Amino acid sequence: MELTMDKIVADSIVFGYSRKTVLQGVSLKVGQGEVLSLLGPNGSGKTSLLKILLGLLRPLSGTVAIDGRPVDSMSPKELAKSVAYVPQLHRIAFSYRVIDVVLMGRLAHSGLFGRTTREDERIAEAALDRLDISHLADAAYSEISGGERQLTLIARALTQGAKTLILDEPLNGLDYGNQIGVLEQITSLASEGFTFVKTTHFPDHALWMATRVVLLNHGHIIADGKPHEVMNGRTLSSLYLADIALVSVGDGLRTCLPRTVLDKKPVPGSHAGRSLCAG
Amino acid sequence: MSVQYRTAALALLLVAGATASMIVGRYPLSLADLGHHLGLWAMEGTDPKQAELVRTLLLEVRLPRILAAICVGASLSVSGTAFQAMFINPLVSPGLLGVLAGASFGAAAGMILSTRWLVVQASTFAFGLLAVCIALAMARAYRGDRLLLLVLSGVVVSAMFTALLSVIKYLADPYNQLPAITYWLMGGFSLVTRETMTVMMPLMLLGTGTIISLSGYLNVLTMGDEEARALGVRVTALRTALILAATLVSSLTVVVGGIIGWVGLIIPHVGRMIVGPDNRILLPFSALLGALYLLLVDNISRLVFPVEIPLGILTSLLGIPVFAVALRLGRGGWN
Numbered sequence: 304m305e306l307t308m309d310k311i312v313a314d315s316i317v318f319g320y321s322r323k324t325v326l327q328g329v330s331l332k333v334g335q336g337e338v339l340s341l342l343g344p345n346g347s348g349k350t351s352l353l354k355i356l357l358g359l360l361r362p363l364s365g366t367v368a369i370d371g372r373p374v375d376s377m378s379p380k381e382l383a384k385s386v387a388y389v390p391q392l393h394r395i396a397f398s399y400r401v402i403d404v405v406l407m408g409r410l411a412h413s414g415l416f417g418r419t420t421r422e423d424e425r426i427a428e429a430a431l432d433r434l435d436i437s438h439l440a441d442a443a444y445s446e447i448s449g450g451e452r453q454l455t456l457i458a459r460a461l462t463q464g465a466k467t468l469i470l471d472e473p474l475n476g477l478d479y480g481n482q483i484g485v486l487e488q489i490t491s492l493a494s495e496g497f498t499f500v501k502t503t504h505f506p507d508h509a510l511w512m513a514t515r516v517v518l519l520n521h522g523h524i525i526a527d528g529k530p531h532e533v534m535n536g537r538t539l540s541s542l543y544l545a546d547i548a549l550v551s552v553g554d555g556l557r558t559c560l561p562r563t564v565l566d567k568k569p570v571p572g573s574h575a576g577r578s579l580c581a582g
Numbered sequence: 583m584s585v586q587y588r589t590a591a592l593a594l595l596l597v598a599g600a601t602a603s604m605i606v607g608r609y610p611l612s613l614a615d616l617g618h619h620l621g622l623w624a625m626e627g628t629d630p631k632q633a634e635l636v637r638t639l640l641l642e643v644r645l646p647r648i649l650a651a652i653c654v655g656a657s658l659s660v661s662g663t664a665f666q667a668m669f670i671n672p673l674v675s676p677g678l679l680g681v682l683a684g685a686s687f688g689a690a691a692g693m694i695l696s697t698r699w700l701v702v703q704a705s706t707f708a709f710g711l712l713a714v715c716i717a718l719a720m721a722r723a724y725r726g727d728r729l730l731l732l733v734l735s736g737v738v739v740s741a742m743f744t745a746l747l748s749v750i751k752y753l754a755d756p757y758n759q760l761p762a763i764t765y766w767l768m769g770g771f772s773l774v775t776r777e778t779m780t781v782m783m784p785l786m787l788l789g790t791g792t793i794i795s796l797s798g799y800l801n802v803l804t805m806g807d808e809e810a811r812a813l814g815v816r817v818t819a820l821r822t823a824l825i826l827a828a829t830l831v832s833s834l835t836v837v838v839g840g841i842i843g844w845v846g847l848i849i850p851h852v853g854r855m856i857v858g859p860d861n862r863i864l865l866p867f868s869a870l871l872g873a874l875y876l877l878l879v880d881n882i883s884r885l886v887f888p889v890e891i892p893l894g895i896l897t898s899l900l901g902i903p904v905f906a907v908a909l910r911l912g913r914g915g916w917n
Contacts, residue, residue, distance in 0.1 A: 398858075398859060417802075419798065
């Protein structure tokens, strides 16, 4: 019934540091159940935009509303109940148990002293179960794989009670199998009505599962729409300053191929290869 | 053994240690004597005059000293644990933001300016607090990584008050004041009175209690500022509250017993090795462990040698091998 409701509305966001403008009037609306992939080269303002949507950075001008409420009018706890942050794969200083990391998501619901209850523990366990990592509950967060850590952080986001998840490069540093595992969970959660905004460095990930793609370059949105509408050889090539082709592989599926690299791929036994061996 | 049992076992050890500390000393007593003199039970054939003397010894000398060791040990360990978590750094100790340097200067200045002990205590406390406030204000004045700026400001403020302390020492009368300052800064509980502990103990319990009650938030702070904020934590307010509580109890430890080094650095590590890094469990455990450790070391300082060795010297000398063993045994919950 709320399918048309906007989870995030960002209007004319301008952001920058003393000498450098990072975002120059970015406007964005994200509806419920969308999986939005934010693509752009390094320094295009992706991460700044995510942090502004989360209320972690304050824009120089422009407004952000989450679930129809302006972000600056919400307390940190209220904000945490509406929108959750899944940071890049990171190492933590202390080896907490996985269940304790997930339980941190319940702080937004706790009282003055941040005590969690038996009910909070039950919610955290349910979130682990939802992501099929219940068996890790007592494992040390520092000793599980990168994919499992990312799933733990997603479980923590669910535990917050947030329906909108903002992920910064969620697949960075994960092996291929783990990348697929995390994407699978994101897709499945989106079908239940969760909304995702994520940055990615891999256009293919956007082609696989995003319902919407936003291309960001030099602090401007240069394209915004469904993946098949906005992702093509021309837009991607101009975004990444490389010759990129989108190739149809049947069934309406497409994949990215970087021609710049493929054209120069050395052929074994060719001149270049021989000279290397001789050296 | 689960962490709850370990904490309970440690609490029992502390009670046993405190009781034992009441009966050992230059004037040894039996457990029966102790009960009698504290009015727990009556004993036949005691000389009332003698009994009055023993009662005074127990309540005016031994008990305040034992409570001082327990409170100072717990305060330093809890502040150290909180600081190590908050600054995500294993080398951090309660003196990081300048509280100990400031309090040392305050004590020395007090001794120069007044012969009244109350003035010295007030000055110790005030300058400990002032040093940290200066560090906080300095860190606020700049943009950038909050934690790094706090650490740098703390280093600067510590250096400043250490230099000012040298000025005081240089100006002090070298026959009376200078030795008094030097001995005081070596740390020890031989001057602790019941009056001092009556005022200081509630304040130290309040400060450590505040830090322990915020332990759930402390775990989240170790994930980094942005993540903590996204989880609903008011990072700056929380960190300021924790720093102020830790500063309160740290400067009070100097008021009670001078500079007692190493406890706030090593006890958190040893505690983490025993019960893990979860601050909800680690903080109360550190409090008990630090209390027990300082109680034992204080007993060594007053019993083992014919002349009392300043406590700060012993905690450093004993702390180094303890730390070396702790490092050898494990990383203690750090990655």
